[in-house]
Amino acid sequence: MATDAIHPQTHSHGAGSGAAHPFAPRPFVVTARTQETPDTVTLRLAPKLSGDRLSFKGGQFNMVYVFGVGESAISISGDTTHPEELVHTVRAVGKVTNALAALTPGAVVGIRGPYGQGWPLDSARGRDVVIVAGGLGLPPLRPTLYEIFRHRESFGRVEIIYGARTPKDLVFAEEVRTWLQRSDLRIQITVDAAGRDWNGDVGVVTVRIPDARFDAPNTTAFVCGPEIMMKFTAQALAQRGVPTESIWLSMERNMKCALGFCGHCQYGPSFVCRDGPCLPYKTLAPLLAVKEV
Amino acid sequence: MDTLKVGDRRVLERHDFPSLFRALQAKGYQVVGPTVRDGAIVYDQLSGVDDLPVGWTDRQEAGKYRLERRKDEALFGYTVGPFSWKKFLYPSHERLWTASRDGPSFVITPEPVDGPPLAFLGMRACELAGVSVQDRVFMGGPYVDPGYAARRRKVLRIAVQCGQAGGTCFCVSMGTGPGVQEGADLIVTEVLEGKRHYFLVQVGSSEGAAVLSDVPLKAAAPDDPAKADAIVSRAAASMGRALDTDGIHDLLLKNLEHPRWEIVARRCLSCTNCTMVCPTCFCSNQEEVPDLAVEKVERWRRWDSCFNLGLTEMHGQAVRKTNLSRYRQWLTHKLASWHDQFGTSGCVGCGRCITWCPVGIDLTEEVAAIRTVPPAPATSEGKK
Numbered sequence: 016m017a018t019d020a021i022h023p024q025t026h027s028h029g030a031g032s033g034a035a036h037p038f039a040p041r042p043f044v045v046t047a048r049t050q051e052t053p054d055t056v057t058l059r060l061a062p063k064l065s066g067d068r069l070s071f072k073g074g075q076f077n078m079v080y081v082f083g084v085g086e087s088a089i090s091i092s093g094d095t096t097h098p099e100e101l102v103h104t105v106r107a108v109g110k111v112t113n114a115l116a117a118l119t120p121g122a123v124v125g126i127r128g129p130y131g132q133g134w135p136l137d138s139a140r141g142r143d144v145v146i147v148a149g150g151l152g153l154p155p156l157r158p159t160l161y162e163i164f165r166h167r168e169s170f171g172r173v174e175i176i177y178g179a180r181t182p183k184d185l186v187f188a189e190e191v192r193t194w195l196q197r198s199d200l201r202i203q204i205t206v207d208a209a210g211r212d213w214n215g216d217v218g219v220v221t222v223r224i225p226d227a228r229f230d231a232p233n234t235t236a237f238v239c240g241p242e243i244m245m246k247f248t249a250q251a252l253a254q255r256g257v258p259t260e261s262i263w264l265s266m267e268r269n270m271k272c273a274l275g276f277c278g279h280c281q282y283g284p285s286f287v288c289r290d291g292p293c294l295p296y297k298t299l300a301p302l303l304a305v306k307e308v
Numbered sequence: 309m310d311t312l313k314v315g316d317r318r319v320l321e322r323h324d325f326p327s328l329f330r331a332l333q334a335k336g337y338q339v340v341g342p343t344v345r346d347g348a349i350v351y352d353q354l355s356g357v358d359d360l361p362v363g364w365t366d367r368q369e370a371g372k373y374r375l376e377r378r379k380d381e382a383l384f385g386y387t388v389g390p391f392s393w394k395k396f397l398y399p400s401h402e403r404l405w406t407a408s409r410d411g412p413s414f415v416i417t418p419e420p421v422d423g424p425p426l427a428f429l430g431m432r433a434c435e436l437a438g439v440s441v442q443d444r445v446f447m448g449g450p451y452v453d454p455g456y457a458a459r460r461r462k463v464l465r466i467a468v469q470c471g472q473a474g475g476t477c478f479c480v481s482m483g484t485g486p487g488v489q490e491g492a493d494l495i496v497t498e499v500l501e502g503k504r505h506y507f508l509v510q511v512g513s514s515e516g517a518a519v520l521s522d523v524p525l526k527a528a529a530p531d532d533p534a535k536a537d538a539i540v541s542r543a544a545a546s547m548g549r550a551l552d553t554d555g556i557h558d559l560l561l562k563n564l565e566h567p568r569w570e571i572v573a574r575r576c577l578s579c580t581n582c583t584m585v586c587p588t589c590f591c592s593n594q595e596e597v598p599d600l601a602v603e604k605v606e607r608w609r610r611w612d613s614c615f616n617l618g619l620t621e622m623h624g625q626a627v628r629k630t631n632l633s634r635y636r637q638w639l640t641h642k643l644a645s646w647h648d649q650f651g652t653s654g655c656v657g658c659g660r661c662i663t664w665c666p667v668g669i670d671l672t673e674e675v676a677a678i679r680t681v682p683p684a685p686a687t688s689e690g691k692k
């Protein structure tokens with residue numbers, strides 16, 4: 016299984032491409048619900064049909080369906096070595112995500128996936144790794160962090176920069192606290208704004224990049240967060256000398272079908288659902304420089 | 309009757325044309341093709357020759373389409389209308405599945421894809437190319453669209469080579485016509501010579517040959533192939549538009565901030581007409597349609613358009629808020645990034661988007677403007 020984790024399956028092996036109707040979701044039962052922040056929950060799901068495991072790669076997503084409401088593209092935030100348990104961290108912002116966030120154990124959701132190209136962790140082997148997450152950008156990075164922790168010796172220095180709007184918006188707070196205790200990685204946490212009870216850093220994540228310790232030409236970076244945050248983070252990393260083909264961003268676009276048919280998620284030449292969501296800054300940079308692409 | 313092979317040519321006289329309908333119907337095909345309705349030549353079910361646009365032609369210009377009487381009784385004496393064959397293979401609205409509540413869970417029933425095989429009668433060369441572009445979209449990637457694939461595999465394609473071009477045609481520029489190269493089961497050329505009216509029929513596939521086995525045919529004259537070529541050449545020489553495609557991929561993608569986008573955006577109404585009439589545009593939306601009690605649910609797919617704000621909406625905000633960005637997305641996708649995605653242009657040169665644009669925006673003119681007008685140098689005074 017360890018080999019599988021470091022050489023994860025691509026989406027063509029995923030359940031979404033099976034003989035079943037590609038638009039038909041499969042039932043999964045909510046087994047646990049954790050309130051992460053005032054508007055964000057983590058749902059743990061088990062397949063309702065026995066043997067219906069969902070192998071995935073860090074950075075991939077599923078279309079998650081609520082009966083009578085609709086579907087939403089949600090990244091997978093669990094552990095690739097535990098395909099029997101599917102984990103999704105959801106912020107309630109729209110019709111479907113509000114319905115998802117209100118679910119309690121026993122409820123049934125529909126799942127299609129996994130879809131898309133995840134983080135190319137193999138390309139980071141033997142190199143320093145910089146992980147930059149903004150707000151809800153951490154959940155799609157967590158499966159890959161687990162893999163890095165499992166194969167820690169395969170990577171050089173590991174730097175994590177995690178930012179959120181306020182301390183209340185930090186997800187996986189307890190788990191992140193355990194990462195702070197680790198001696199084999201460095202983690203900087205920053206918030207845009209905080210009250211007096213916050214002892215940590217204040218400011219956007221890009222401000223922390225000059226302080227991060229990595230050998231720039233020999234570094235691979237995985238960045239996920241709001242587009243504007245990713246754009247300036249990538250610029251800052253490139254400025255320090257990280258090769259643009261080694262800076263990966265997880266793009267977010269409206270996704271309806273996740274199969275490359277509906278056209279909604281197009282970003283320049285890419286279908287974000289199929290060619291992304293994880294895409295190299297080298298190809299994204301010219302598009303990020305133009306408004307409303 | 310001898311057995312026909314691919315490439316064989318035969319003559320079908322005009323008075324024998326009804327037998328082609330009968331042969332298709334006997335083989336179980338439902339014939340769809342051109343017919344006059346609401347002042348346009350549209351594609352719909354046909355029961356016989358009388359449903360065809362006998363003696364009609366169309367006159368097209370940017371933002372203008374008019375039917376006119378021909379001096380002859382040609383069956384296929386027009387170019388292309390507002391419809392394309394897309395609506396039969398990829399319906400404008402389609403139920404994908406139904407679901408019913410089952411305790412805390414639900415049961416999904418995928419929509420069965422049935423219906424008779426269709427015979428597309430009167431496909432133009434550009435339209436064959438349009439279908440082959442959509443084949444790549446719906447059947448050529450890692451996923452196959454089940455509805456499209458099921459319908460597409462049953463279609464018989466009867467192509468008719470163009471003897472005239474419309475005012476907005478530019479298939480020659482796109483390399484898709486007017487002669488039919490491949491992808492047809494039968495290739496028909498309509499010949500009107502004084503009092504004689506006949507069709508030169510070339511076999512394109514064994515399915516096409518099978519249909520002809522019950523149709524009265526004559527041997528083709530030695531000069532018939534040359535006659536067909538001359539008819540196609542006449543159409544090629546009368547193209548109403550031209551598009552210089554040299555280096556068009558980089559030309560457009562390197563000019564995303566060209567001032568021309570703002571000029572065309574002032575005219576564009578974001579009405580979506582160009583994407584609805586386009587034979588290759590494929591964007592769609594999905595809708596969850598529950599009954600009142602939310603016990604049964606239907607999932608529908610409907611055509612969408614890159615000109616709709618909702619296409620790029622995330623968290624209540626559209627990514628492409630301006631007409632400029634939406635027109636730019638349409639044109640750069642159609643003519644440039646389509647190559648990256650599908651290894652072909654998304655444009656087949658049919659000219660529908662020019663004809664059916666209510667304000668007459670002409671993509672050939674827009675590309676020419678981007679090609680010839682140098683980008684304005686950045687000034688401190690800003691874009692205005």
